[in-house]
Amino acid sequence: MNSFANPFMRHASTPVFAHAAEIKRWARQALELDQKVIISVNEIACPQPDCPPQETVILVLRAGSAVKLSIHKALADVVEADVIDAAREAEALEPASSTVS
Amino acid sequence: MSAFDRFFRKPAVREAPITLPASDEVPVTLLTGFLGSGKTSLLNEILNSPGFADTAVVVNEFGTISIDHELVHAGQERYVLTSAGCLCCTATSDIRESLFKLYQGRQRGELPSFSRVIVETTGLADPAAIVNSLIPGGAPVVTQQDQVVASQFRLASVISTLDSTCGDDAISNHMEGWKQIAFANDVVLTKSDLLDVNRDTWQERLATINPSAMLHDRHADDFSLVSLFPNGTYDLTNKVDDVIGWLAMETVVGQAHDHAHDPNRHGGIQALPLIHETLLDPRRVQGFLDILTSQRHAGMLRLKGLLGLTDDPARPLVVHAIQHKLYPSKRLAHWPSDDKRSRLMLIGQDMPLGPIQELFDGLIPRSKKKRRKSV
Numbered sequence: 001m002n003s004f005a006n007p008f009m010r011h012a013s014t015p016v017f018a019h020a021a022e023i024k025r026w027a028r029q030a031l032e033l034d035q036k037v038i039i040s041v042n043e044i045a046c047p048q049p050d051c052p053p054q055e056t057v058i059l060v061l062r063a064g065s066a067v068k069l070s071i072h073k074a075l076a077d078v079v080e081a082d083v084i085d086a087a088r089e090a091e092a093l094e095p096a097s098s099t100v101s
Numbered sequence: 102m103s104a105f106d107r108f109f110r111k112p113a114v115r116e117a118p119i120t121l122p123a124s125d126e127v128p129v130t131l132l133t134g135f136l137g138s139g140k141t142s143l144l145n146e147i148l149n150s151p152g153f154a155d156t157a158v159v160v161n162e163f164g165t166i167s168i169d170h171e172l173v174h175a176g177q178e179r180y181v182l183t184s185a186g187c188l189c190c191t192a193t194s195d196i197r198e199s200l201f202k203l204y205q206g207r208q209r210g211e212l213p214s215f216s217r218v219i220v221e222t223t224g225l226a227d228p229a230a231i232v233n234s235l236i237p238g239g240a241p242v243v244t245q246q247d248q249v250v251a252s253q254f255r256l257a258s259v260i261s262t263l264d265s266t267c268g269d270d271a272i273s274n275h276m277e278g279w280k281q282i283a284f285a286n287d288v289v290l291t292k293s294d295l296l297d298v299n300r301d302t303w304q305e306r307l308a309t310i311n312p313s314a315m316l317h318d319r320h321a322d323d324f325s326l327v328s329l330f331p332n333g334t335y336d337l338t339n340k341v342d343d344v345i346g347w348l349a350m351e352t353v354v355g356q357a358h359d360h361a362h363d364p365n366r367h368g369g370i371q372a373l374p375l376i377h378e379t380l381l382d383p384r385r386v387q388g389f390l391d392i393l394t395s396q397r398h399a400g401m402l403r404l405k406g407l408l409g410l411t412d413d414p415a416r417p418l419v420v421h422a423i424q425h426k427l428y429p430s431k432r433l434a435h436w437p438s439d440d441k442r443s444r445l446m447l448i449g450q451d452m453p454l455g456p457i458q459e460l461f462d463g464l465i466p467r468s469k470k471k472r473r474k475s476v
Contacts, residue, residue, distance in 0.1 A: 015273035017310050020343070040346020042229075043276045059350045066353045075276060 019076060026080045027058050027069065030087035037062055043075040058086065126255040129200070129218045130330060131231060134262030135271035135278040136224030136403040136448060137423030139291030143262055143319065144221050150326055157215040159199045161223050196220060196234050200254050201246045217330065218254065224403060225277050225370060225448070228259060228284040229347040236335060239348065256335040261285035261314075265293045265303070267424060272310070279310060283344050287315045287329050294320040313339035370402070373447040373454055381443055381464040383410045383418075389460050390420060393447075394427040400452045401425070406445035409436075411466060420445075
């Protein structure tokens with residue numbers, strides 16, 4: 001394996017896909033979901049002037065429905081507490097899974 | 102039925118049907134890959150191959166000035182359509198509009214016939230948005246333009262280039278880099294002529310994020326362009342859950358972007374377009390490139406440009422750098438179009454824009470500085 005290490009990297013720690021897997025694990029625990037439920041993690045650009053430039057979105061997919069968790073941080077900066085807070089907020093807003101429209 | 106079907110397939114919304122001439126769907130291949138990973142080089146190799154003469158090309162670029170399309174050697178018999186902008190944000194409408202223009206041009210006899218389309222994405226493109234706009238059950242088919250595209254074109258495959266010298270960084274540190282690999286049917290290792298590449302080790306690495314991808318080494322003896330273009334339709338069956346989730350996210354979350362936002366900015370990444378309308382001093386240009394690529398904190402991810410120099414105005418200089426590696430410059434035999442301005446596009450994170458702009462302003466010979474123009 002090429003082990004080229006870019007000295008200018010801003011996030012030299014966990015690879016983005018590994019951190020996304022960690023976020024999924026935190027979300028699964030916080031929402032008490034089994035392994036069959038698909039959880040997707042994405043980072044999107046947020047153009048709103050008052051927001052950080054990146055937002056992390058966690059989508060929990062069940063058959064015919066989805067619940068979205070938003071964290072206004074870049075994916076690399078998300079910690080477990082952020083996911084727990086977002087899960088609580090989503091559960092408060094959506095006690096049952098929301099139907100995809 | 103795929104996981105994507107189970108979750109999100111919805112009936113398409115259509116306007117009143119229009120009559121379309123019977124035709125086979127034209128296969129569309131998405132050529133993606135992170136900034137500087139060798140997409141345009143691979144595209145040129147494809148277009149220079151006689152077996153791909155009937156290929157139409159769509160080139161998208163990040164930022165407000167276009168350079169890449171000037172560097173695609175398509176020849177007169179092919180059609181290169183370019184749209185500059187933030188493809189990640191406008192992918193659905195842009196790609197459908199581009200394909201519709203190709204369809205219209207062919208129908209009107211304005212374009213030669215073509216049997217395949219290659220879409221070269223920006224290095225920052227999110228393939229989820231583009232794939233979602235081209236697969237059945239993806240982005241809603243709303244307009245007649247959408248209907249034409251859905252019936253006349255099909256997404257056949259996704260190819261991603263992967264720079265064997267610094268692909269680890271693209272995959273590990275950039276969401277777009279990860280997604281570009283995860284969506285691919287075929288991953289093409291590039292620049293493998295620059296160092297010893299262990300294909301098995303890369304295969305092992307890709308198994309984590311895309312176990313079903315075919316890995317090709319562009320510089321291996323067994324590399325075959327034909328193998329990158331199989332008959333068939335892009336299939337999600339063997340894709341990892343992340344891919345299913347990202348496509349679902351496109352449907353559920355939608356384009357959570359304000360399309361009126363600055364097309365030179367994408368999250369924390371910014372493009373800095375620089376233009377001079379006068380010829381540049383070659384020594385100053387070299388100094389500018391050396392300074393820019395030697396600064397550890399410049400935050401530059403990609404530099405590419407087409408520059409007119411005082412020592413040989415008729416033969417523009419192509420320059421490009423990836424992160425902090427400046428590649429040898431190359432003189433073209435002539436300007437590829439009537440646009441003879443010097444154009445440079447820098448893409449990076451937290452770049453010191455002011456100092457870079459000032460350095461660029463200083464590239465013209467002293468006597469011509471009053472005529473400078475930058476954007």
